[in-house]
Amino acid sequence: MSLSTNTGSVGTPLLPPKGVSARVLGGIAEDATLSAPGVFLIILAFILPIGQMLLLSIEGASGGLTTEHFTRFLGDSYYLGIVWRTLRLSLLITVIAAVIGFPLAYVMAHVGPRLRLWLIILVILPLMTSVVVRTFGWMVLLGRGGLIPFTLWKLGLVNRNFTLMQTESAIVIGMVQVLLPFMTLSVLGVVMKIDRRLEEAARTMGASFTATLRTVVLPLAMPGIVAGSLLVFTLSVSSFITPSLLGGVRLPVVAGSIYEAATKTLEWNFAAAQSVILLVGVFLVLLPYLKLTGRRHG
Amino acid sequence: MTSTASPDASPAVSLAGIEKTFGRTKVLHGISLDIPKGTFLSLLGPSGCGKTTLLRIVAGLESATVGQVTIAGRDVTQLPPEDRDIAMMFQSYALMPHMNVRENVRFPLRMRRRGSRDAQEARVAAALETVQLGHLAERMPRQLSGGQQQRVALARAIVSDPAVLLLDEPLSNLDARLREDMQVELIELHRRLGLTTIFVTHDQEEALSLSDHVVLMNAGRIEEQGPPLAIYEAAGSRFAASFIGSANVIPVAVETVGGATMAQLPDGSRLAVEAPVAQGANHLALRQEDLMLGPDDTARSEARSFAAVVETRVFLGARVRYVLKVGDLSLKALAEPGRLYQAGDRVIVTIPPGKARLVA
Amino acid sequence: MVKAVPTSVRIATFLFVVLTLVFVLAPLVVVAGVSVSESQFIAFPPNGFSLRWYSAILTSGAYLGAAWTSLKLAVLVTLCATVIGAGAAITLHRRRLPGTVLLAGLFLSPLILPTIIFAIGLLMLWSATFGPVSFTALWIGHTVVALPYVVRTTLAVLAESDPFLEEAAATMGARRWQRLLYVVLPQCLPGLAAGAFFAFNISFDEAVVALFLRTPDLVTLPIQIYNQLEFSPDPSVAAVSTLMIGVTILLILVIDRLLGIQRFTGA
Numbered sequence: 001m002s003l004s005t006n007t008g009s010v011g012t013p014l015l016p017p018k019g020v021s022a023r024v025l026g027g028i029a030e031d032a033t034l035s036a037p038g039v040f041l042i043i044l045a046f047i048l049p050i051g052q053m054l055l056l057s058i059e060g061a062s063g064g065l066t067t068e069h070f071t072r073f074l075g076d077s078y079y080l081g082i083v084w085r086t087l088r089l090s091l092l093i094t095v096i097a098a099v100i101g102f103p104l105a106y107v108m109a110h111v112g113p114r115l116r117l118w119l120i121i122l123v124i125l126p127l128m129t130s131v132v133v134r135t136f137g138w139m140v141l142l143g144r145g146g147l148i149p150f151t152l153w154k155l156g157l158v159n160r161n162f163t164l165m166q167t168e169s170a171i172v173i174g175m176v177q178v179l180l181p182f183m184t185l186s187v188l189g190v191v192m193k194i195d196r197r198l199e200e201a202a203r204t205m206g207a208s209f210t211a212t213l214r215t216v217v218l219p220l221a222m223p224g225i226v227a228g229s230l231l232v233f234t235l236s237v238s239s240f241i242t243p244s245l246l247g248g249v250r251l252p253v254v255a256g257s258i259y260e261a262a263t264k265t266l267e268w269n270f271a272a273a274q275s276v277i278l279l280v281g282v283f284l285v286l287l288p289y290l291k292l293t294g295r296r297h298g
Numbered sequence: 299m300t301s302t303a304s305p306d307a308s309p310a311v312s313l314a315g316i317e318k319t320f321g322r323t324k325v326l327h328g329i330s331l332d333i334p335k336g337t338f339l340s341l342l343g344p345s346g347c348g349k350t351t352l353l354r355i356v357a358g359l360e361s362a363t364v365g366q367v368t369i370a371g372r373d374v375t376q377l378p379p380e381d382r383d384i385a386m387m388f389q390s391y392a393l394m395p396h397m398n399v400r401e402n403v404r405f406p407l408r409m410r411r412r413g414s415r416d417a418q419e420a421r422v423a424a425a426l427e428t429v430q431l432g433h434l435a436e437r438m439p440r441q442l443s444g445g446q447q448q449r450v451a452l453a454r455a456i457v458s459d460p461a462v463l464l465l466d467e468p469l470s471n472l473d474a475r476l477r478e479d480m481q482v483e484l485i486e487l488h489r490r491l492g493l494t495t496i497f498v499t500h501d502q503e504e505a506l507s508l509s510d511h512v513v514l515m516n517a518g519r520i521e522e523q524g525p526p527l528a529i530y531e532a533a534g535s536r537f538a539a540s541f542i543g544s545a546n547v548i549p550v551a552v553e554t555v556g557g558a559t560m561a562q563l564p565d566g567s568r569l570a571v572e573a574p575v576a577q578g579a580n581h582l583a584l585r586q587e588d589l590m591l592g593p594d595d596t597a598r599s600e601a602r603s604f605a606a607v608v609e610t611r612v613f614l615g616a617r618v619r620y621v622l623k624v625g626d627l628s629l630k631a632l633a634e635p636g637r638l639y640q641a642g643d644r645v646i647v648t649i650p651p652g653k654a655r656l657v658a
Numbered sequence: 659m660v661k662a663v664p665t666s667v668r669i670a671t672f673l674f675v676v677l678t679l680v681f682v683l684a685p686l687v688v689v690a691g692v693s694v695s696e697s698q699f700i701a702f703p704p705n706g707f708s709l710r711w712y713s714a715i716l717t718s719g720a721y722l723g724a725a726w727t728s729l730k731l732a733v734l735v736t737l738c739a740t741v742i743g744a745g746a747a748i749t750l751h752r753r754r755l756p757g758t759v760l761l762a763g764l765f766l767s768p769l770i771l772p773t774i775i776f777a778i779g780l781l782m783l784w785s786a787t788f789g790p791v792s793f794t795a796l797w798i799g800h801t802v803v804a805l806p807y808v809v810r811t812t813l814a815v816l817a818e819s820d821p822f823l824e825e826a827a828a829t830m831g832a833r834r835w836q837r838l839l840y841v842v843l844p845q846c847l848p849g850l851a852a853g854a855f856f857a858f859n860i861s862f863d864e865a866v867v868a869l870f871l872r873t874p875d876l877v878t879l880p881i882q883i884y885n886q887l888e889f890s891p892d893p894s895v896a897a898v899s900t901l902m903i904g905v906t907i908l909l910i911l912v913i914d915r916l917l918g919i920q921r922f923t924g925a
Contacts, residue, residue, distance in 0.1 A: 030834055031755045034745035038805065041742060042764050045798045049779030050771075056782055104678055107671055119675075121910055126682055128906045130863035132883045133899040137685020139887065140692055140702050140896075147688070147702055177682055209663055238772030241865055245887055255774050262778050263870065272782065275775050282772055290770075359825050379828040392826035395819070396844040405840075406830035458830070 057272035069273030079257070079274075086253040089168060089243075090236035093175045097232045098225055100176070101183030105224070106217065108184070109191040120185075127181040135245045138174045139165065142246070166248040174242045179235055183228035190224030191217070230289035234282045254278055308371050310335040310494035311356060311462050316365035318351055318518075325351050327518045328365070333462075333511075336492045340505035343515035344541065349498045350466060352515070356496060357464050358382050370461040380409070385460040387468045391451040393439040399426070399450050400435040406458040425457040428487070445476045456491060463495045469504065484508060502542045506530060514538055532655075539583035539657050546589075546629045550582045552656065560601065561656060565625035567604040571654045579656035588653040589631035591620065591639065596646040603648045608639045622647065686903055693896035700893055711897040721898060724882035728862055731793070731878060735800040735861035740854045742801070743808025744846055748838075750809065751816040769806040776802065777870040784871075791871045796878075799867040804860045808853030815849030852913050859909045863902065 060066035073079045108119050126134055141147050142164035152158045164170045194217065202212040240255035247253070252260070254274065261271035309332040318326040325348045333339050341349040354360040356367060358379035367375045374382045385406065394402050403425055407418040426432045429449035439447055448468065455463055469477045485508060488495060499505050505512050506526040513523040522529055522538045533539040540547050550561040552571075560568045561582045571582065596603075606622040606629065618638065622629045622645070631647070639645055663671075688702045696706030715721045746765050749755055768776060777799065784795045827841045865880040872881050879902065886895045 027752075027834060028754060030838075031749040031752055035749040035755065035761065036745075037742045038746035038765055038809075039761070041798075041802060041805065042767070045780065045802050046768055046776060049776060049783040051779075052783040052786065053775070053779035100678055103671075103674060107675055117914070119679075121914065122679055123682065125907065125910065126686065128859055128863070128910060129686060129903050130880045130883070130899075130906075131865050132880045132887065133689060133863075133902055134685050136883065136887055136891070136895060136899055137687075137689045139891075140688050140700055141685060145701070177685065180678075180682060209667060234772065238774050240774060241869070241884070245884075255772075258774060258778060259869070262781065268782060271778060275778050278772065279775050282775075286770065357829050359828070379825070380831045380833055382829075384829055386826065386829040388822045388826055390820050390822055392820050392822040394823060394827075394841065394844075396847075405827070405832075409827070409831035409833075409836060454830070464829070 053272045053275055055272075056269050057276045059269055061269075069270050070277070072270065073274055073277065082252050082254055082257050083277075085168075085251065086237050086255075089171055089175070089253070090233050093172055093179060093236045094229050094233045096172070096176050097180050097183040098229055101180055101228060102187050102218075102221065102225055104180075105184050105187035105191050106213075106221075108188055109194075120188075123181050123184050126177060131178065131241050132245075134178060135174060135242045138170065138177070138242075138246060142170050142173070165246065166250060168247065168251060170246040171243045171251065171253075174246045175236055175239065178239075178242060179232045182231050182235065183225075186228030186231060187221055187224040190227075191221050194220045227289060230285055234285050234289075238278060238282060309333050309368075310337070310370060311496070312366075312368040313352075313356070314366040314368070316352065316355060316362045316367070318348070318355065318360065319363045325518050326355075326362075329518075329520060331513065331520070331523075333494060333496065335494055337511055338488050338495045338497065338509045339511045339513060340509040341496060341498045341513050341515060342502060342505040342541075343500065343521075345500055347515040348518040349500075349515050353386075353464055353466055353496060353498045356462065357384055357386050383461040384464060385455040385458055385462075386464040387451050387455045387466065389467045389470060391439075391447050391468075391471075393447055393450055393454075395439055397439075398435070399431065399437050399439070399442070402439065402450055403454045403457050406454060410458060412458065421457055422453075425453040428456065428490075429453045429483075444472060445480070448472065448476075448480065452487070456487070456493065459493075461494065463493045465495065465497045467498055467500070469499075470501075481508060506542070514541065516541075533583065534657060536581050536583070536657050539581075539585075539655075543585045544630075545583045545585040547657065548582045548584070548627060548629075550580065550656075552580055558601075559656070561654070563604060563624060564627050565604070567624075568601055569604065569649060569654050570601040571656050572652055577658075579658045581657050583655050583657045584629070584649060585653065586619070586630050586632040588649060589622070589629065589633070590648040590650065591631060591633050591637075592646045592648060593637075594644040594646065596648070598646060599648060602651070603646050606645055606647050608641050608643045608645060610641060611639065689896050689903065690900045691896075692893050693900040695893050695896075698892060700891055700896065711893040714894045715897050715901075718894065720877075720882060721879075721894070724877045724879045727793075727877065728879040731797060731800060732858045732861040734797050735804055736854050736858045738797075738801045739804040739808050739857040740850055743805050743812060743853055743857075744843070744850055746805070747809045747812035747816065747849070748842055748846065751813055765809050766806045768802050769810075773803060773866045774870075777867040780867065781870045791873060791876065793876060796868060796871050796876060799871060800861040800864055803864060803867060804857035807856040807860065808850065811853040811856065812846050812849035815852075816845060819845040848916065851916055855909050855913045855916075859906060862905065 057069055058065050058067065060068065104123075108116050108123075111119070139146075142149070144161060144163040144165070146163075149158065149162045149164060153160055153162060164173075198216055198220070199212050202216045203209075207215060237253075238255050240253060240259050243251070243253045244256045244259070255278065258271050258274045258278065261267045261274065311331075311333040313329055313331045316326055316329040317324065329348075329352060341352060343349045351360060355362050356369075358367075358374065358377060358381075362375065365375070366373060369382055369384065394405065397405065400419075400422055403422045404418055407413070407421060412418060413421070423432065423435075426435055429452050431446065431449050431453065434442065434446065434450075439450065442450065448471075451468070455465075469480050472480060481504065488508075497505070497508060506529070509526060511523065512526050512529045514521045514529065516537050521535055522533065529538070530542055533542055533545070536547050539545040548563065550563060553560050553562060555568075559571050561571050562568050563582075569582065594605075604624060606624045608620055609623050609628070610621040612619040612621075613635070614632075616635075617632045618635045620631045620633060620639065622631055624647075629647075691702050691704050692700050693711055694707050694709065695701060695704035696708040696710070697704075746761075750758060750762050750765065755761060780795065780799050780802075781791065784791050788795075823841050823845065824837050827837045832840065863880060864878075865884060868878045868881050869884065877885070879898065883895055883898060886892075
């Protein structure tokens with residue numbers, strides 16, 4: 001639902017270089033006025049809510065500060081199991097997305113501009129459709145009697161009642177489809193900037209096609225792959241609609257557990273504590289990502 | 299604008315003690331300059347010498363840290379650009395991409411509320427005729443070639459009949475041929491309209507060929523100024539000599555022998571130099587085209603010649619460039635391609651009277 | 659590179675791309691297929707062909723109500739995000755305010771932080787301050803989520819514009835407000851238009867914030883679909899979903915036709 005690859009599509013500078021626009025034309029007051037609505041919105045409706053959440057995570061039942069919500073989560077093997085599943089699946093999703101995304105981006109970079117445009121449109125189409133719609137499609141495909149179990153049954157590989165729903169495989173399949181565009185566009189942004197003559201030069205120096213790919217393209221595309229992977233991983237650990245619809249209640253993930261506590265069991269302090277844990281985790285992963293893109297933004 | 303101006307009226311632009319500091323770096327060290335009405339003045343210098351900053355201070359796009367800017371007798375130091383009677387042509391032309399040619403040229407008249415709409419349109423048409431673009435008035439800028447965009451920018455700059463026209467390296471984005479055409483056209487235009495013009499360039503040929511007055515800047519200071527010929531003939535500093543006419547500048551020992559001043563080259567040979575010699579002048583400036591080459595058996599004239607060895611020859615078409623060795627010293631010479639010398643040939647270099655000058 | 663790529667690699671590449679596209683597009687195609695089924699049950703390939711589920715949703719109060727909520731919301735969010743985003747992008751591009759880099763981080767942070775964390779914070783803060791969540795809460799929430807897209811697309815367009823236009827306008831006598839109106843805003847327009855379409859699409863499709871802020875009276879189209887999926891979906895869900903896919907395709911094509919989608923995808 002979010003086309004956020006540009007958060008850091010490596011290379012496109014976000015801000016113009018310093019001092020390009022007028023210095024004397026002044027207008028600090030003008031600029032402050034222009035940006036004020038946005039600043040107010042972000043502070044009041046974004047920073048403050050997150051602050052409220054942080055506060056709730058350490059608020060005791062009878063007021064006062066406490067770490068009980070954290071110890072409850074971290075001390076319970078049930079919740080640790082959820083964390084483990086989330087990390088394991090997210091890692092798998094990231095790896096699969098990279099394995100598909102890199103060659104796809106490479107091909108997209110090397111076809112003509114018209115075909116590339118169509119490929120981009122086809123790749124971002126799932127990204128721009130609602131998560132519930134996409135997930136519904138997978139429910140149809142993976143459920144009992146759905147196209148995929150039906151085909152597998154016809155091939156004699158599984159029995160008639162076989163279903164992929166409520167399995168980790170279903171979560172992985174659904175999530176890879178959703179997150180592949182982030183990876184592809186991240187890598188594409190970098191691969192497009194690789195000087196095509198480098199590959200030709202490698203060929204004239206005796207490298208085969210695959211050797212060129214391995215020794216020239218892959219290392220140069222690495223920043224894009226790393227950025228895409230970090231993005232996919234963080235988006236994956238914080239998703240809950242696809243995992244909860246495809247995995248069901250027996251395969252909860254961290255974000256699903258937060259949703260459960262916030263809206264079903266109404267344990268807000270506990271939900272807040274889990275959110276903080278997710279936030280810290282995402283931050284630890286994103287830090288190198290921001291550094292990676294920040295450096296390029298100069 | 300020509301009717302009221304008499305040659306001895308107050309200057310069109312007057313700069314007094316302009317200093318500019320960015321953070322901790324001082325980029326202009328007290329520039330003072332009076333520009334008479336109708337002058338075509340060039341600010342010439344290498345990149346980073348402060349010439350563009352000075353132009354932007356005249357425009358009001360930068361404020362001077364210290365000093366005063368007067369345009370047409372009015373102190374404008376504290377005024378923003380929109381309140382100064384100026385027009386500026388940018389290196390990138392800065393044509394409004396969302397306006398067609400006519401709207402672009404009308405923009406300054408519209409902003410400055412000059413006359414009725416009909417009157418404005420008439421002036422736009424006249425300005426476009428002046429740059430021979432009347433037939434392209436309805437085009438968008440992106441549909442024009444670089445040269446045409448340039449003319450639109452020019453039309454837009456002259457349409458408001460400003461007290462001073464500011465040109466920031468306007469020819470540097472054109473290829474060599476278009477550039478020459480544009481130079482001729484700028485001279486023509488200036489002759490016809492008589493607009494006071496400040497032209498910023500790093501190209502010494504351009505500055506010398508276009509302007510009435512050249513101001514050579516270096517490291518935030520005015521190094522020399524004067525009419526093009528005077529600047530060219532009598533550069534007084536090492537920097538001026540090497541920047542204008544790309545002369546060879548050689549460290550020499552100066553001695554006086556019988557009332558004549560001589561410069562001793564590193565290989566021991568002596569050259570008579572022109573008087574007067576400035577205090578502390580200890581470098582010899584020899585312009586490349588002033589080195590006359592002759593075969594080894596040429597009769598040497600006393601204190602005007604020295605021997606050299608040809609190291610490299612580069613054929614340039616109308617001229618030939620030689621790199622000569624005099625001892626350890628390398629000298630460049632531009633010669634007519636009449637007689638060609640090979641690398642390794644010994645030659646006699648003769649300097650015509652009046653061409654060997656000492657600079658500080 | 660005529661013979662530079664081995665034939666086997668070419669064939670494998672072709673197959674790979676086709677299979678990937680099938681994988682990526684299959685769920686959408688399946689949804690559209692199910693929507694025209696004649697039967698009561700969700701099945702693919704569909705049994706027969708009928709538009710009965712489309713007429714069913716057009717007479718369903720729940721779907722029509724949710725659609726109206728979503729439409730109202732998306733329009734308001736688009737309006738707010740575009741206006742606020744325009745001012746933000748212009749200031750970021752000018753880089754005159756002290757701490758512009760920090761400001762850029764602030765405006766783009768909703769893009770980087772997981773939406774679920776923001777959604778739960780908004781729910782908690784709103785409840786603590788104003789009581790039960792309302793349409794306004796959702797409106798604000800979606801505006802926050804959509805804002806960075808408007809800022810980004812507008813910045814991307816401004817980055818390609820001539821940095822001297824504003825100065826040139828000043829030397830031609832344009833005052834501050836005239837420069838903003840006649841020079842800067844026209845440069846922003848393509849980016850703002852693209853940002854507006856992104857904002858509309860995001861708000862119309864968004865499910866995370868909407869799920870946290872859902873009440874029986876505050877149900878958007880995606881949440882209505884989610885509710886159905888949690889219980890007993892019938893092909894009417896597919897019909898609604900297909901219509902939503904149609905809206906998305908339309909928006910993508912409009913963005914591309916107006917401005918070229920490649921400029922905004924980082925490629």
